[in-house]
Amino acid sequence: MPxxxxxERIAATYETKWPEIFEPAVVDPAVSFLAELARSGTALELGIGTGRLALPLSRRGIRVHGIELxxxxxxxxxxxPGADSIGVTIGDFATATVSGTFGLAxxxxxxxxxxxxxxxxxxxFRNVAAHLDPGGYFVIEVIVPALQRLPPGETVRAFTVTPRHLGFDEYDIAAQRLTSHHFWVVNGELETFSAPFRYVWPAELDLMAQLAGLTLRERWSGWDREPFTSDSTSHISVWQKSGG
Ligand SMILES: C[S@@+](CC[C@H](N)C(=O)[O-])C[C@H]1O[C@@H](n2cnc3c(N)ncnc32)[C@H](O)[C@@H]1O
Structure with missing residues (x-):
């Protein structure tokens, strides 16, 4: 298990540590995009967290289930409020199983x-494919690794700098990993959070999708379907399971 x-320390302060991701301008287009793809009325969120997107999606009539570590x-x-209509399975979304299949993950x-x-x-990817209806969609939102913006010889890149929140990614190129470091000033006290990640390229995700029997259908740089270009810093990709 990862x-x-x-x-609890992070869960209790998730909304105040990252208030920008709870802004309606961020949440609403994401929920609209996902609701459009959840044609069958069912959706599975991997890493559902505190329900930032699952709750508004559920309010639009989609039956949402989550997997959460x-x-x-x-x-x-x-x-x-509203969480009683959302089921949650505690487990690792790479391996956890949930009964039934979904139109969207x-x-x-x-x-x-x-x-x-x-x-x-x-x-x-394989676990998602096993939980999708034929013709169902898998959507991922993830950064494009910022290596193009890392000067030669440097390993650390700031991704957020505000008076109350500093964030740095520390890249380990050989291992294709990074560690994100966050520092917040809360009531004059310093709070920190660091976690390891494996960064991954769009093409590598497409290959993982192919291994799982999924085909790329859309790739955008934002939830409003802004074009994905060489300058994009993140992407929203949609793969589809065959059939349906
Ligand atoms: C950045 S938060 C995102 C939460 C939510 N999806 C949102 O948009 O606000 C990542 C969430 O994924 C969960 N998570 C991370 N790795 C996981 C895994 N292997 N299996 C299940 N959940 C995982 C974390 O516990 C956390 O709640």
């Missing part, structure tokens, strides 16, 4: 990178 970095994140979800906010081995990421 290590759980989202303990962190009991603390799941408890904070379950304490929110989705994995947002770089969470595919929480699986820190190539084998784990491949397993995740």
């Amino acid at each position: 290590e759980n970095y989202f303990d 962190s009991p603390a994140m799941a408890e904070h979800l379950q304490a929110k 989705y994995l947002v906010r770089n969470t595919i990178m929480n699986l820190t081995t190539q084998g784990g990421q491949v397993d995740c």
